[in-house]
Amino acid sequence: MTDMLVVDVKKKQGAMNAEFSFQADTNCVTALFGPSGAGKTTLINMIAGLVTPDSGTILLGDRPLYDSCAKIDVAVAKRRIGYVFQEALLFPHMNVLKNLTYGMKRVPERHRRISFDHVVSLLGIRHLIKRGTATLSGGEKQRVAMGRALLSSPTLLIMDEPLASLDQGRKDDVLPFIKEMSTDLSIPIVYVSHSMDEIETLTDRVVSIESGLIVSQPRLRRPTVEPWEPRFTNAPCADPSIASTSMACFARG
Numbered sequence: 001m002t003d004m005l006v007v008d009v010k011k012k013q014g015a016m017n018a019e020f021s022f023q024a025d026t027n028c029v030t031a032l033f034g035p036s037g038a039g040k041t042t043l044i045n046m047i048a049g050l051v052t053p054d055s056g057t058i059l060l061g062d063r064p065l066y067d068s069c070a071k072i073d074v075a076v077a078k079r080r081i082g083y084v085f086q087e088a089l090l091f092p093h094m095n096v097l098k099n100l101t102y103g104m105k106r107v108p109e110r111h112r113r114i115s116f117d118h119v120v121s122l123l124g125i126r127h128l129i130k131r132g133t134a135t136l137s138g139g140e141k142q143r144v145a146m147g148r149a150l151l152s153s154p155t156l157l158i159m160d161e162p163l164a165s166l167d168q169g170r171k172d173d174v175l176p177f178i179k180e181m182s183t184d185l186s187i188p189i190v191y192v193s194h195s196m197d198e199i200e201t202l203t204d205r206v207v208s209i210e211s212g213l214i215v216s217q218p219r220l221r222r223p224t225v226e227p228w229e230p231r232f233t234n235a236p237c238a239d240p241s242i243a244s245t246s247m248a249c250f251a252r253g
């Protein structure tokens with residue numbers, strides 16, 4: 001089963017009248033790009049359930065996370081979304097192993113989508129698992145934070161400027177792992193960044209945002225089928241056909 005993310009929402013936030021309509025495919029990295037104040041955080045907070053849209057729908061696969069017409073608003077903890085922030089935010093009193101397994105233990109075995117062994121080899125952190133978090137480099141901490149997010153078996157991964165606090169050396173250390181994750185995992189990754197270099201290296205589609213509106217969403221990889229066209233249908237009631245829109249992932253390279 002694929003868990004493509006389809007977002008079609010409106011939100012008035014302060015002076016900003018935001019309208020966002022886009023999709024993020026599985027096995028792909030979708031970048032959110034735009035100047036400060038454009039609405040990127042508002043958008044990812046709506047996807048995560050931290051901010052409630054005024055209207056519209058947010059679907060993850062066939063699961064509505066939010067639907068204003070059907071009055072569905074799934075609680076944050078039940079959305080099963082993994083987050084990786086700018087700072088790794090590891091638990092300082094736990095070693096790497098305990099940090100990694102923290103989220104995993106809270107997921108019933110039948111819902112676990114990725115094994116511990118898979119994650120530690122994917123991210124190259126097996127040799128770190130007995131270490132204290134204070135002994136890790138910035139790049140290692142960020143890889144452990146990604147591992148912790150993955151082990152909570154998310155159906156979507158949101159990465160909010162995950163490399164912003166790292167110097168170029170550490171960025172070069174982490175970037176290949178993010179790329180590897182995107183090809184290896186059957187989940188969409190939404191990647192917020194101010195860096196065009198990162199976006200060109202990593203992402204399959206760039207959703208460019210200005211003043212709460214999507215101004216373009218070009219693909220950086222060749223689509224295998226006809227592209228999906230964004231459209232607004234959320235006022236007063238969403239068009240259910242959006243839920244069944246499907247598009248294969250892009251061919252890489």
Ligand SMILES: Nc1ncnc2c1ncn2[C@@H]1O[C@H](COP(=O)(O)OP(=O)(O)OP(=O)(O)O)[C@@H](O)[C@H]1O
Nearest residue numbers: 013014015016034035036037038039040041042043
């Ligand atoms: N709770 C709020 N109340 C009022 N206005 C808000 C609120 N949250 C955000 N805004 C406004 O909405 C706009 C978009 O903010 P947002 O944080 O989503 O932008 P951003 O693209 O993430 O910016 P940055 O790159 O600086 O993090 C800004 O003008 C901001 O001041």
